[in-house]
Amino acid sequence: MTDTPWLTTAEAASYLRMSPKTIFKACRDDKLKHVQPGGFRGKILTKREWLDAWVERHTQGGER
Numbered sequence: 462m463t464d465t466p467w468l469t470t471a472e473a474a475s476y477l478r479m480s481p482k483t484i485f486k487a488c489r490d491d492k493l494k495h496v497q498p499g500g501f502r503g504k505i506l507t508k509r510e511w512l513d514a515w516v517e518r519h520t521q522g523g524e525r
Contacts, residue, residue, distance in 0.1 A: 466508050466509065467506040467507070467508060468506065468507055468508065468509065468512070469504060469505070469506060470484045470485050470488070470505050470507075473507050473512055476509060476512060477512055477516065484505075484507075485505065487515065488505050488507070492515070493507060493511065493512070493515045494507065494508075494511040494514070494515070495507040495511070
C-alpha cells in the first residue's frame with residue numbers, strides 16, 4: 462500500500478482480509494463510506510478510518 466489515505470476496493474479488501482466483492486457490495490449498498498470521483502462507473506475509493514468504523518459497527522459478542 463502507498464502513503465495515500467485513499468484505498469481502492471482491492472486495497473481495502475486486503476487491509477480487512479475480505480473479498481473485494483464484499484467491499485464493493487458494502488459501498489454499492491451505501492453501508493461503507495466511500496467516494497467515486499469518476500461518477501457512477503468511476504473507481505471506488507475509501508479510507509482506513511472509514512473501514513475501521515464500518516467493521517466496528519458490525520462487531521459482535523464480547524463483554525457487555
